[in-house]
Amino acid sequence: MRTEPLAATMTPAMARVGTVVRELVDTVTMSMDMPESLAMPRPGQFAMLWVPGIGEIPISYSGIGPDRTVEHTIRVVGATSAALAALEPEEPIGVRGPFGRGWRLDELIDTDVLIVAGGLGLAPLRPVVEAAGDFGARSVKLLVGARSPDLVLYAPQMEDRWDDLRPVVTVDHADAAWKGPVGPLHVDLAGALDDPTRVSALVCGPEIMMQVLGRQLQLTGVAAQRIQLSLERNMQCGVGHCGHCQLGPLFTCTDGPVVDWGVAAPLLAVRER
Numbered sequence: 001m002r003t004e005p006l007a008a009t010m011t012p013a014m015a016r017v018g019t020v021v022r023e024l025v026d027t028v029t030m031s032m033d034m035p036e037s038l039a040m041p042r043p044g045q046f047a048m049l050w051v052p053g054i055g056e057i058p059i060s061y062s063g064i065g066p067d068r069t070v071e072h073t074i075r076v077v078g079a080t081s082a083a084l085a086a087l088e089p090e091e092p093i094g095v096r097g098p099f100g101r102g103w104r105l106d107e108l109i110d111t112d113v114l115i116v117a118g119g120l121g122l123a124p125l126r127p128v129v130e131a132a133g134d135f136g137a138r139s140v141k142l143l144v145g146a147r148s149p150d151l152v153l154y155a156p157q158m159e160d161r162w163d164d165l166r167p168v169v170t171v172d173h174a175d176a177a178w179k180g181p182v183g184p185l186h187v188d189l190a191g192a193l194d195d196p197t198r199v200s201a202l203v204c205g206p207e208i209m210m211q212v213l214g215r216q217l218q219l220t221g222v223a224a225q226r227i228q229l230s231l232e233r234n235m236q237c238g239v240g241h242c243g244h245c246q247l248g249p250l251f252t253c254t255d256g257p258v259v260d261w262g263v264a265a266p267l268l269a270v271r272e273r
Contacts (some may be wrong), residue, residue: 002069002096003041005223008009009018009238009239010096010239011097012048012056012095012235013035013037013038013091013094013095013096014035014093014094014095014269015032015033015034015035015089015092015093015094015095016032016033016089016090016091017030017031017032017087017089017090017091017092017093017202018031018033018069018089019031019089020087020088020089021075022058023154024075024151024268025075025150025152025264026073026075026076026085026118027073027076027120027153028073028085028231029062029063029072029073029074029076030072030073030074030084030085030087031063031069031070031071031168032069032070032071032093032095033068033070033246034068034069034070034071034095035095036068037043038095038097038098039079039257040070040086040098040099041061041062041064041099042064042097042102042103042127043061043102043103043105043124043125043127043128043131044057044060044100044101044102044103044127044128044198044230044257044258045060045061045094045097045098045100045101045102046059046061046097046098046099046100046124046143046235046238046257047058047059047060047061047070047072047093047097047098047099048096048097048099048169048234048238049072049075049084049093049095049236050093050095050096051080051083051084051087051094051095053084053197054079054083055079055080056076056094056096056166056236057078057080057081057084057152058079058099058235058238058253059072059073059074059084060072060085060123060124060230060257061124061125061127061208062123062127063126063127063130063148064127069265072123073120073123073126074092076122076194076244077166077229085096087171088213089162093151095212096238097233097238098159099238099239099253099254100238100252100253100256100257100258101255101256101257101258101259102121102258103125103202103228104228104258105218106135107200107226108135108136108145108200109135109136109194110136110137110138110237111137111138111143111198111200111226112138112139112140112194112195112198112199112200112268112272113132113136113137113140113141113191113199113200113202114141114143114192114193114199114200114202115118115128115129115140115141115142115143115202116143116144116145116185116201116202116203116204116207116213117142117143117144117145117203117204118144118145118146118185118204118205118206118209119134119145119146119151119205119206120152120153121203121204121206121209122144122153122154122204123153124230124257125160125202125204125230126154126206126213126221128202129142129162129165130161132162132165137200137272138198140165140251141165141166141168141192142158142162142165142166142167142168143167143168143170143185143192144158144167144168144169144170144171145169145170145171145184145185145205146169146170146171146172147172147173147176147179148172148173148174149171149174149175149177152169152171153196155169162232166177168180168192170184171183172180172184174242184209184212184250185205185213193221193222195216196217196220196221196222197221197223199217199222199226200226200228200237201213201217201226201227201228201267202227202228203217203227203229203230204229204230205233207231207268208230210268211265211268213264213268214227214229214261214264214265214268215265217261218261224261224262224265225226225228225261225262226259226260227260227261228258228259228260228261229248229258229259229260229261229264230256230257230258231256231258231259232252232257233245233246233247233252233253233256233257235240235253237251237253238253239253239254240253240254242255247267248270250263250267
């Protein structure tokens with residue numbers, strides 16, 4: 001729980017955009033130097049990014065460097081994300097955070113880690129993938145899903161830097177050039193688990209995907225508390241004050257976004273009205 005006065009957490013620190021890399025037709029990755037007044041984030045946390053005169057939205061950290069450089073991968077879905085994606089190097093940007101509970105990496109020691117990401121869900125998992133050899137896991141496997149081959153996020157990195165993880169990429173709809181698997185991510189899930197009792201799973205993607213994968217993983221023998229999910233809700237303050245991100249008894253911005261399947265399963269089973 002954050003201990004700063006509310007006014008301090010609600011006042012953006014100003015930074016400047018570093019590099020901007022086009023990932024997909026509607027998605028960019030932006031770097032910036034973390035303002036000195038803010039703590040460095042942990043994988044799985046998020047920031048509130050502010051474009052003056054436009055608005056503020058929550059964006060997860062998709063890169064955490066050793067020199068206070070951080071990255072955010074942004075998909076254009078509205079006015080504020082469009083304004084963020086259109087920023088040029090050296091332009092100002094407001095930052096609040098880091099917020100939330102991230103991936104519990106200490107629980108991955110001596111386990112077989114299964115990282116499963118759908119679509120933009122790979123962004124908050126990217127810092128974990130980049131540090132896959134550093135947290136004492138027995139092994140690490142990466143499963144990625146995308147709607148089509150042209151929408152596979154970080155495809156060049158999978159080939160150049162992540163090839164030792166033997167990433168398996170599945171698409172919903174293939175073209176004539178696609179040679180990989182086609183269909184839902186969970187279809188070949190059992191084949192990725194040598195010994196489910198030793199597996200720790202990190203899952204992020206569309207909510208329906210996470211519900212299906214959570215159930216499938218538990219049915220194959222992975223303990224519910226060893227299945228971590230990153231939940232997405234309408235976060236507007238980041239500090240549990242506004243209530244917009246409430247999910248049952250949880251405030252996703254402070255009690256999440258990362259929770260285990262045992263906590264998430266009954267909450268996600270409730271139909272929205």
